[in-house]
Amino acid sequence: MAPRHATLACLCLSLLLGGCTTTAVTVEATFPERPVVQQLPVAVAVVYDDDFQSYTLAESIPQRGNWEIDLGAAQVALFRAMLPAIFSAVTEREALGPEPEDSGAELLLRPQLQDMQFSIPYQTRSNFFEVWLKYEIELYERDGETLVARYPLTGYGRTRDGFLDSAQVAIEQAAITALRDAGAFFAIEFPRNQDALTAARTRAQQLRAEKARAEADAEAAAEGAADAVEDVTAASPADVPQSPREETP
Amino acid sequence: MTDHRRSRVLVLWALGLALGGCVSATIEEVRTAPALLEAPQEGSIVILGRRHNNGYETESNFVDCVGKNLRSSAVLPEQAFIDALYPWFEPRTAPLGTADLPTLLANEAVAKRIDGLGVRYLIWVDGATNTTDQAGSMTCTISPGGGGCFGFVTWARDASYEATVWDLKTQQTLGRISSDANGTSYMPAMVVPVPIIARVQAQACSGLADQLETFLSAPATETAG
Numbered sequence: 001m002a003p004r005h006a007t008l009a010c011l012c013l014s015l016l017l018g019g020c021t022t023t024a025v026t027v028e029a030t031f032p033e034r035p036v037v038q039q040l041p042v043a044v045a046v047v048y049d050d051d052f053q054s055y056t057l058a059e060s061i062p063q064r065g066n067w068e069i070d071l072g073a074a075q076v077a078l079f080r081a082m083l084p085a086i087f088s089a090v091t092e093r094e095a096l097g098p099e100p101e102d103s104g105a106e107l108l109l110r111p112q113l114q115d116m117q118f119s120i121p122y123q124t125r126s127n128f129f130e131v132w133l134k135y136e137i138e139l140y141e142r143d144g145e146t147l148v149a150r151y152p153l154t155g156y157g158r159t160r161d162g163f164l165d166s167a168q169v170a171i172e173q174a175a176i177t178a179l180r181d182a183g184a185f186f187a188i189e190f191p192r193n194q195d196a197l198t199a200a201r202t203r204a205q206q207l208r209a210e211k212a213r214a215e216a217d218a219e220a221a222a223e224g225a226a227d228a229v230e231d232v233t234a235a236s237p238a239d240v241p242q243s244p245r246e247e248t249p
Numbered sequence: 250m251t252d253h254r255r256s257r258v259l260v261l262w263a264l265g266l267a268l269g270g271c272v273s274a275t276i277e278e279v280r281t282a283p284a285l286l287e288a289p290q291e292g293s294i295v296i297l298g299r300r301h302n303n304g305y306e307t308e309s310n311f312v313d314c315v316g317k318n319l320r321s322s323a324v325l326p327e328q329a330f331i332d333a334l335y336p337w338f339e340p341r342t343a344p345l346g347t348a349d350l351p352t353l354l355a356n357e358a359v360a361k362r363i364d365g366l367g368v369r370y371l372i373w374v375d376g377a378t379n380t381t382d383q384a385g386s387m388t389c390t391i392s393p394g395g396g397g398c399f400g401f402v403t404w405a406r407d408a409s410y411e412a413t414v415w416d417l418k419t420q421q422t423l424g425r426i427s428s429d430a431n432g433t434s435y436m437p438a439m440v441v442p443v444p445i446i447a448r449v450q451a452q453a454c455s456g457l458a459d460q461l462e463t464f465l466s467a468p469a470t471e472t473a474g
Contacts, residue, residue, distance in 0.1 A: 032335035036358045126304075156341075160308060177340075184336030 022066040025168045027074040029176045031081040037187045040194065043089035045105035045142075047096050048076055049112070057116045064122055071116065071175060078179045079111055082187055099142040107148065108140040118171060121161045128158040129170040131178040137186070141201070146208045149200040151190065155182025272432035272452045276460050280424040282416070289322045289465050295330045295368050296412075299375035300340040307374050311410065311454055315374060318458030322465060325368060333366060334359065350420040369417055372461065376410030378450045381431070387438050397440035407431040408453035412461060424464060428457035 054072040061067060083090045091105060099105050115134040121127060135153035140146060157177025159170040296316045298307030309327070316324040331338045337359055344353050354360045387400030408430045414423040432447030 032332045035335050036333075036337060036356075036362050038356075038358070158306070160306065180335070180339055181341055184339040184342050187336045188342060 022068060023167060023171075024068045024070070025171045025175075026070040027172050027175045027179075029074045029077060029179065031078050031180065031183065033081050035082055035085040035183075035187050037085050038191045039085065040087055040191055042087050042106055043091075043104045044083070044087045044107045044109050045091045045093050045099060045103065046079065046083060047093045047108060047110040048079070049110070052076070052111060052113060055113055055116075057118070059118070061120065061123065064120060067118070067171075069116070069118065069171060069175065071113070071179075074175065074179060075111075075113065078183050082183045083109070086187055086190060096140065097144040099144065103142070105142055108142065108144055110138040110140070112136045112138060118174070120167065120171075127161045129161065129167070129174045130156070130158040131171065131174040132156055133178045133182055135182060139197070139200075141204060141208075146204050148204045149197065151186075153182050153186050155179060155185070157181055272430050272447045272449050274428065274430040274452045274456050276429075276456045277427045278424065278460055278464060279426075280464075282419075282421050282423045289370055290367065293367055293369040294319070294322050294372065294465070295325045295327065295370070296372045296374060297327055297330070297338065297343070299373055301343065301345070302375075305377040305379070306340075307376055307410070308378065308450075311376075311378070311450060312374055314451070314454040315372075315412070315458045315461070318455055319462055319465075325366065330366065330368065334362060347415055347420055347422050350415070350417065354417070354420070363417060370423075370465070371415040371417060373413045373415070374410055374457075375413070376408070378406055378408040378453070381405045381407045387436070387442065389438075398438040398442050399440070400438050402436045402438075403433060405431065405433045406447065406449045408449040410453055410457055412457055414461075414464065426457060426460045426464060428453045428460070430456065 052072065053076055055070075055075065057067075057069045057071065059067050089104060091103070093108070096108065096110060099108070112135065113133065114136050115132075117132045119128075119130045121129065124130070133155040135155070137151040137153060139148040139151060141148060155178040157174040157180070159165075159173040159177070161170060296312050296319075298309060298312040300306040312327050316327070336342055337353060337356075344350055354363070383402070383404035385400065385402040387398055387402050389398040390396055408428075410429075411425055411427040413425050415421070416423050430449045430453040432449045432452070434447045435445040436442050437445075
C-alpha cells in the first residue's frame with residue numbers, strides 16, 4: 001500500500017503545483033530555401049544582434065503558469081533562408097559598422113523584433129493558439145551610420161487547439177506560421193518598393209551631406225571664434241569694448 | 250483487473266464502436282464549366298485548405314483525408330506544394346479567386362515552378378468541423394481501491410466544407426462541391442465510459458472525396474447539371 005500512497009501524494013502535489021509550472025517552447029523550424037521571388041541586383045550585409053539571435057519571450061498567464069518562447073534561432077533561420085533569394089549577395093556581420101573597402105554590399109540590414117505577443121485558447125475563448133510578431137528592418141548605407149529607412153513587417157500565425165496536441169507544439173506551430181507570414185510579406189512587398197527605397201536613399205544622402213556641411217560650418221565658426229578670442233586676449237584691457245550696462249533708476 | 254472484468258470492458262468498447270453515432274450527410278455539386286478538358290495526370294492535383302478566415306481554418310488532417318481518399322489520382326501533398334511556391338500560397342498571400350490567377354501566373358518564376366511541379370488543378374477546401382451543442386455530465390473518481398466514471402455526456406458536431414476546383418491552364422473555376430455532415434455522439438459511463446462517436450468529419454471527408462472522384466473523372470464530352 002505504501003507505494004500507492006506515495007503515488008497519490010505525488011499526484012496531489014503535482015496538481016497543487018500546477019499553477020507554478022513553466023511551459024518552455026523552443027521554436028525549431030526550417031523554411032523553404034528557394035522562395036519564388038524576384039531577385040534584386042543589390043548586395044547587402046545583414047546584422048543579427050545578440051538580442052535578436054537569442055530572443056525569448058517570457059510571460060505569465062494567470063492560472064496557466066509561466067511561458068517562455070525561444071524564437072531567436074528560428075527567426076535567424078527565416079532571414080537566412082529568405083534574404084539570399086531577394087538579394088544578389090548576402091553577407092553577415094556581427095555588428096553595425098562601416099563596410100570594408102572590398103565589400104560589395106550596398107546596404108546594411110538590421111532586423112529588429114519590436115514586439116511579440118501570443119494567446120492561448122483559455123484567454124480568447126477560441127479554439128486557437130495565436131502568435132503575433134512585429135519587426136522593423138533597419139536599412140543603412142554602407143557607412144553603417146546613415147539610416148535610410150525603417151521597414152515595418154508584421155506576422156501572424158495560429159494553430160487550432162488539437163485534442164491530442166500539447167500546448168508547446170501548438171504554440172511552436174503558430175510561431176512558425178507567423179514567421180512564414182512575415183517572411184512572405186517581406187519577400188513579396190520589399191522588391192515592389194524599390195522606387196521608395198531609391199528615394200529614401202537619395203533623401204538620406206542629402207541629409208547626410210547637409211549634416212556634413214552644417215558640421216563643417218560649425219567647425220569653421222568655432223575656429224573663427226577661437227581666433228577672435230586669441231586676438232582679444234592679446235589686446236590690452238583698455239581696448240576691450242565694455243558691454244553696455246543697464247541703467248538702474 | 251480480472252479476465253472477466255477485462256472482457257466486459259472490451260465488449261462495451263466494441264459495442265460503442267459498432268453502434269457509432271448516427272451521422273447524416275449531404276453532398277451537392279455545381280459545375281461552372283462544361284467538363285474537364287483533360288483527365289488529371291499523376292500529381293497534377295493539389296488540395297489546399299483555406300486558412301485566411303477570421304473565425305476558423307480548414308483542418309490539415311481533413312485536407313490530407315480528402316487527398317488520400319481520391320483513389321484515381323495521385324495528389325501532390327499540400328505542404329510540399331506550399332513550400333515549393335513559397336511565399337505565394339501562405340494564408341495572407343494565397344489567391345482568393347480565379348480573378349487573382351492572371352496576376353500570379355504573370356510572374357514567370359511562379360508559372361515556371363508550377364509547370365515544373367506538373368500541377369494543373371487546384372482544389373481549395375474551405376470549412377471546418379465544429380461542436381454545435383453539448384449536454385450532460387460525467388464524474389470520475391480515483392481511490393486507493395480503484396476508480397470509475399459515472400454519468401452521461403452527449404455532444405453534436407457539424408462538419409461543413411466546400412471544395413472549389415480551379416484549372417490553372419484555363420484559369421477558370423470548374424465547379425464546387427459542398428459536403429455537410431452532422432451527428433450526435435454519446436458517452437454513457439457506468440464505471441467505464443463507452444464512447445459512441447458520430448464520425449462526422451470522416452463522413453464529410455469520404456463524401457467529398459467520392460464526389461470529387463466523380464467530378465474529376467467525368468468524360469470531356471459530358472455536361473453535368
